[in-house]
Amino acid sequence: MNKVMNSDTPISISAPYLVYFGDVQEESFAKTGLGLAQWRREDCVGQMSRPGCEIRSALPDLTIEQAVAEGAKSIVIGVASVGGAIPSHWVDDLASAARHGLDIVSGMHSRLTSIPVLVEATSTSGARLLDIRTPPPDLPIATGDKRSGKRLLTVGTDCAVGKKYTALAIEKEMQARRWNVDFRATGQTGIMIAGSGIPIDAVVSDFIAGAAEILSPAADEGHWDVIEGQGSLSHPSFAGVSLGLLHGSQPDALVLCHDAARSSVSGLGLDRFPILPFSETIECALAHAHRVNSNARFVGLSVNTSRIESTKRLDLLDQYAEETGLPVIDPIIDGTGPIVDRIASEFS
Amino acid sequence: MNKVMNSDTPISISAPYLVYFGDVQEESFAKTGLGLAQWRREDCVGQMSRPGCEIRSALPDLTIEQAVAEGAKSIVIGVASVGGAIPSHWVDDLASAARHGLDIVSGMHSRLTSIPVLVEATSTSGARLLDIRTPPPDLPIATGDKRSGKRLLTVGTDCAVGKKYTALAIEKEMQARRWNVDFRATGQTGIMIAGSGIPIDAVVSDFIAGAAEILSPAADEGHWDVIEGQGSLSHPSFAGVSLGLLHGSQPDALVLCHDAARSSVSGLGLDRFPILPFSETIECALAHAHRVNSNARFVGLSVNTSRIESTKRLDLLDQYAEETGLPVIDPIIDGTGPIVDRIASEFS
Numbered sequence: 001m002n003k004v005m006n007s008d009t010p011i012s013i014s015a016p017y018l019v020y021f022g023d024v025q026e027e028s029f030a031k032t033g034l035g036l037a038q039w040r041r042e043d044c045v046g047q048m049s050r051p052g053c054e055i056r057s058a059l060p061d062l063t064i065e066q067a068v069a070e071g072a073k074s075i076v077i078g079v080a081s082v083g084g085a086i087p088s089h090w091v092d093d094l095a096s097a098a099r100h101g102l103d104i105v106s107g108m109h110s111r112l113t114s115i116p117v118l119v120e121a122t123s124t125s126g127a128r129l130l131d132i133r134t135p136p137p138d139l140p141i142a143t144g145d146k147r148s149g150k151r152l153l154t155v156g157t158d159c160a161v162g163k164k165y166t167a168l169a170i171e172k173e174m175q176a177r178r179w180n181v182d183f184r185a186t187g188q189t190g191i192m193i194a195g196s197g198i199p200i201d202a203v204v205s206d207f208i209a210g211a212a213e214i215l216s217p218a219a220d221e222g223h224w225d226v227i228e229g230q231g232s233l234s235h236p237s238f239a240g241v242s243l244g245l246l247h248g249s250q251p252d253a254l255v256l257c258h259d260a261a262r263s264s265v266s267g268l269g270l271d272r273f274p275i276l277p278f279s280e281t282i283e284c285a286l287a288h289a290h291r292v293n294s295n296a297r298f299v300g301l302s303v304n305t306s307r308i309e310s311t312k313r314l315d316l317l318d319q320y321a322e323e324t325g326l327p328v329i330d331p332i333i334d335g336t337g338p339i340v341d342r343i344a345s346e347f348s
Numbered sequence: 349m350n351k352v353m354n355s356d357t358p359i360s361i362s363a364p365y366l367v368y369f370g371d372v373q374e375e376s377f378a379k380t381g382l383g384l385a386q387w388r389r390e391d392c393v394g395q396m397s398r399p400g401c402e403i404r405s406a407l408p409d410l411t412i413e414q415a416v417a418e419g420a421k422s423i424v425i426g427v428a429s430v431g432g433a434i435p436s437h438w439v440d441d442l443a444s445a446a447r448h449g450l451d452i453v454s455g456m457h458s459r460l461t462s463i464p465v466l467v468e469a470t471s472t473s474g475a476r477l478l479d480i481r482t483p484p485p486d487l488p489i490a491t492g493d494k495r496s497g498k499r500l501l502t503v504g505t506d507c508a509v510g511k512k513y514t515a516l517a518i519e520k521e522m523q524a525r526r527w528n529v530d531f532r533a534t535g536q537t538g539i540m541i542a543g544s545g546i547p548i549d550a551v552v553s554d555f556i557a558g559a560a561e562i563l564s565p566a567a568d569e570g571h572w573d574v575i576e577g578q579g580s581l582s583h584p585s586f587a588g589v590s591l592g593l594l595h596g597s598q599p600d601a602l603v604l605c606h607d608a609a610r611s612s613v614s615g616l617g618l619d620r621f622p623i624l625p626f627s628e629t630i631e632c633a634l635a636h637a638h639r640v641n642s643n644a645r646f647v648g649l650s651v652n653t654s655r656i657e658s659t660k661r662l663d664l665l666d667q668y669a670e671e672t673g674l675p676v677i678d679p680i681i682d683g684t685g686p687i688v689d690r691i692a693s694e695f696s
Contacts, residue, residue, distance in 0.1 A: 141585050142584055143585070203553050205592065233591075234639055236640050237491070237492065238490075239639075240588040241554060241592075243581075273639070284635060291582055
């Protein structure tokens with residue numbers, strides 16, 4: 001029998017990984033696997049692809065047998081979505097991996113457990129089929145109980161403004177300073193990178209905040225959970241997810257993420273829902289955060305400036321800093337040092 | 349084959365109903381059926397119960413055969429929850445009803461479709477098994493598109509403060525004035541009363557606002573949808589549901605519901621999360637509502653005064669009216685006339 005997740009704990013993936021790219025051609029479809037190679041190089045033994053695949057990560061090419069010899073525990077489908085289905089010609093590779101005892105990890109829409117060949121392959125080896133889009137069962141209703149330890153949540157002026165990247169970059173900076181820190185993932189790519197997490201937007205709505213509570217459990221007082229935000233409180237499609245995540249996370253520190261070139265929220269047509277002023281976004285998030293943590297405060301503004309002319313970049317960040325009183329950085333260009341400095345001074 | 353719901357439309361129940369109470373003893377467990385008898389008397393041909401049942405609605409006792417002769421289309425389990433499971437000795441009654449062609453409608457936790465006898469019974473008659481707790485499949489992501497017609501949403505200072513009752517009472521008052529109005533249900537009891545709706549707290553969180561959008565579709569300009577609120581924006585367990593519902597509902601009019609005897613939110617322990625001042629609750633709801641409807645405004649305050657001394661009741665409502673500038677009523681004692689008057693003057 002293949003094992004399934006059956007407790008009220010986040011999904012947990014066993015490292016190290018063999019990253020599988022199939023025969024994907026475009027980098028944009030392979031961002032999950034490339035993200036693993038970037039953020040969790042130490043957890044990846046290698047990559048595997050089919051003839052014709054153009055994706056080049058920094059990982060060595062390995063066969064399944066070589067990966068097993070290197071200690072791999074899981075084969076991770078490093079592809080975010082090609083219509084969401086798992087191509088039938090990939091199934092042979094995956095079944096072979098499962099027969100070699102590797103857990104199969106997928107964020108595709110089609111479920112691994114719906115593919116009989118894979119279920120059969122795991123039945124003999126005891127490997128697991130992990131569908132990252134499926135939340136764990138038996139999630140609790142949020143209690144609002146205060147948990148020990150410190151929490152940081154990234155929130156956005158919109159969807160897709162760098163909330164995951166910023167959280168990972170802050171985790172990395174804290175690790176470099178030898179802080180006790182964990183990145184907590186709430187989306188499929190984040191879950192693969194973290195090796196665990198809860199796909200918060202797939203949770204039944206009564207349990208959003210409860211899922212967020214078990215995602216960042218009680219910890220040592222000096223420990224930081226850096227939680228990947230989702231959506232935006234001002235995005236008319238997804239704000240409910242964002243608010244449940246905010247309440248359950250009980251953040252001490254909040255980092256606002258923003259795309260400097262964006263004037264209206266994504267996905268709903270140009271100029272229909274303007275990006276709100278920072279002051280309004282911050283006030284709204286704090287009002288809700290203070291309901292569960294009177295100590296909550298903003299500690300930084302993380303800006304994607306990739307579409308801003310380089311000559312105008314610094315002036316813009318200065319202007320943002322004056323406007324918000326926060327350290328302002330582009331995490332890709334500047335790193336997150338100034339934000340972690342602020343955290344150090346605010347929570348010393 | 350039993351039919352299942354398979355489109356992106358709200359659940360829809362066929363009237364008239366035979367209300368089934370099984371052998372339930374306590375009124376608190378039978379509130380769904382009693383609510384049907386109270387609010388939709390005209391849709392109920394009668395009630396059916398087993399020996400020992402103590403519930404007395406105003407409906408006549410009928411056998412299944414008599415109910416069918418009276419034109420019944422559905423047998424509705426009028427019991428909210430006794431552990432959530434359907435007792436095995438009820439299944440014979442339900443199977444018999446299904447063989448007579450009645451749809452079976454249930455809000456119990458255990459699924460009708462998981463009971464083979466019922467699936468078998470519907471396979472010959474073509475009756476449907478309607479699990480009210482199961483949202484329709486293929487719900488859309490919210491678009492934020494403005495829909496024609498007017499919408500009213502009840503919001504609360506807490507859960508269980510009369511949001512459903514207030515919405516139903518406003519619908520009734522509007523109907524009495526011959527307005528064009530529909531109650532839109534978002535919880536299981538409401539769905540049974542309305543005969544249709546979406547159990548919003550059972551929807552996957554990415555689709556909360558999208559579900560709310562299809563729940564109150566575009567309508568004639570003078571038409572009112574009166575939408576049953578859920579949770580509270582300040583309840584740390586359920587605020588995400590409330591915000592998604594608010595955004596998707598795009599309300600023109602909001603009615604705040606409140607229990608005058610409550611000082612902290614329900615379910616999380618006494619005095620842990622205080623009920624917020626009206627001003628704060630109203631400001632927060634309006635800020636979010638204005639994101640999707642710049643015309644949104646509060647039109648009334650509906651107060652449960654059942655636990656307030658009768659000598660103090662009127663003074664308290666006066667005080668609330670002064671505090672909020674809104675018409676303030678207890679819908680059970682006063683009706684909702686003053687709120688509908690305010691709507692008439694604000695949206696004439």
